[in-house]
Amino acid sequence: MNNKGKRWHNETMTNNRYIREMDIDWEKISPDSYLRRIPALSSLETMKFTHAVTLFAGENGTGKSTLLEGIAAASGFNPEGGTKNFRFSTFDDVSELHSAIKLIRGTKRQRHGFFFRAESFFNVASAILNEYDDGKQPNYHAQSHGESFLNFIQDAGGDGLYLMDEPEAALSPQRQLTLLIHIVKMAEQGAQFIIATHSPILLGIPDAEILAFHEDGIRPAAYEETESYKITKLFVENRERLLGYLLAEDESE
Numbered sequence: 001m002n003n004k005g006k007r008w009h010n011e012t013m014t015n016n017r018y019i020r021e022m023d024i025d026w027e028k029i030s031p032d033s034y035l036r037r038i039p040a041l042s043s044l045e046t047m048k049f050t051h052a053v054t055l056f057a058g059e060n061g062t063g064k065s066t067l068l069e070g071i072a073a074a075s076g077f078n079p080e081g082g083t084k085n086f087r088f089s090t091f092d093d094v095s096e097l098h099s100a101i102k103l104i105r106g107t108k109r110q111r112h113g114f115f116f117r118a119e120s121f122f123n124v125a126s127a128i129l130n131e132y133d134d135g136k137q138p139n140y141h142a143q144s145h146g147e148s149f150l151n152f153i154q155d156a157g158g159d160g161l162y163l164m165d166e167p168e169a170a171l172s173p174q175r176q177l178t179l180l181i182h183i184v185k186m187a188e189q190g191a192q193f194i195i196a197t198h199s200p201i202l203l204g205i206p207d208a209e210i211l212a213f214h215e216d217g218i219r220p221a222a223y224e225e226t227e228s229y230k231i232t233k234l235f236v237e238n239r240e241r242l243l244g245y246l247l248a249e250d251e252s253e
Contacts, residue, residue, distance in 0.1 A: 018113075018161040018192045021104040022047045022071060028100035035097055038063040040213040047218070049194070051209040052187035056196040057226045058213030064196040065165050066095060069117075071194065072163045073098030077115035108190070112160030116153060116167055150175055154182055159190040168199035176201040200232045 023046050029035055036042050041063040056064040073079050079098075150171060153164075168176050176199055183193055183205060197203060203210060203226055212221035223229055235242055 016108055016190070017049050017052075017106040018108055018110050019049050019071070019075070019103050019194070020106050021049065022074075023102045023104070024097070025100045025102065029096060033096060035066070035095060038066065039215045040218050041067060041097075043217050047211075049192070051207065052191065053183060053193045053195065053205050053208035055203055055205065055208050055210045056194070056213060057198075057203060057210050057221065057228060059227065062213035062215075064213050066097060068163055068165050068194060068196045070095065070097035070101050071103070072115040074101040074103055075113075075115075075161065075163070077113070077163065079115075080117065110161050112158055112191075113162055114160075116162070116164040150179060153179060158186065160192075162186070162191060162193045164193065164195040164197075166197055167195065168197055168202055173201060180205055198228050200226070200228045203228055 024044055026036075026045070038061075040058070044067075056068060058064055069079060153162075153167065167179060171179060180202060183195075183202075187193060187207075195202065204223055210221045210223065210226060211218050212226060
């Protein structure tokens with residue numbers, strides 16, 4: 001394929017994304033908002049989504065979940081999680097970011113999708129059982145925490161938009177691999193994923209774009225450049241020496 005053909009192919013695939021681009025109008029954010037004090041976000045105006053799977057990586061507090069929540073709310077999803085049909089609220093703490101986000105969508109019509117938040121999945125499971133039970137919905141409370149996480153994701157309707165915040169939270173490494181396979185298969189069928197994660201397993205999803213959140217902004221990163229990978233590799237390969245150093249340092253303080 002020549003360069004012209006490659007450009008056409010990439011543009012066509014981008015147009016097929018449910019979300020092609022996200023723009024933030026900072027004039028709609030109050031001057032004293034805490035959002036302006038998150039370095040990775042305060043300098044962000046535009047983010048393009050060119051891959052079927054986009055992964056947000058970075059330390060706690062760098063804005064990954066905040067941005068994902070804003071995208072989810074701007075997409076019409078319930079901020080606590082679930083599909084676009086879910087409208088329950090147990091605690092209204094959604095940031096004002098979603099009101100400043102403009103989404104540029106692709107040509108595909110979205111039929112399926114959900115926003116998955118590990119921290120509020122209990123509330124989603126309760127809502128399914130008490131408010132959205134059509135006789136076909138499983139009782140996720142009757143399953144273990146990890147199994148209910150995974151089954152909820154695997155019960156998704158197929159091709160669609162799926163936003164996921166730390167889905168690895170209750171999953172063993174083996175179950176994370178199961179989830180990885182499921183995501184890859186759905187992406188091959190046309191689904192789009194935006195996932196915030198610390199998991200070195202999920203960060204290894206083939207052909208995904210990793211966007212690393214730092215104090216000085218957000219930039220693409222190779223898998224081996226992520227802190228999750230580097231720290232996990234360091235620990236696995238140097239466990240005894242690393243623990244000896246860390247514990248000795250802790251005792252000396």
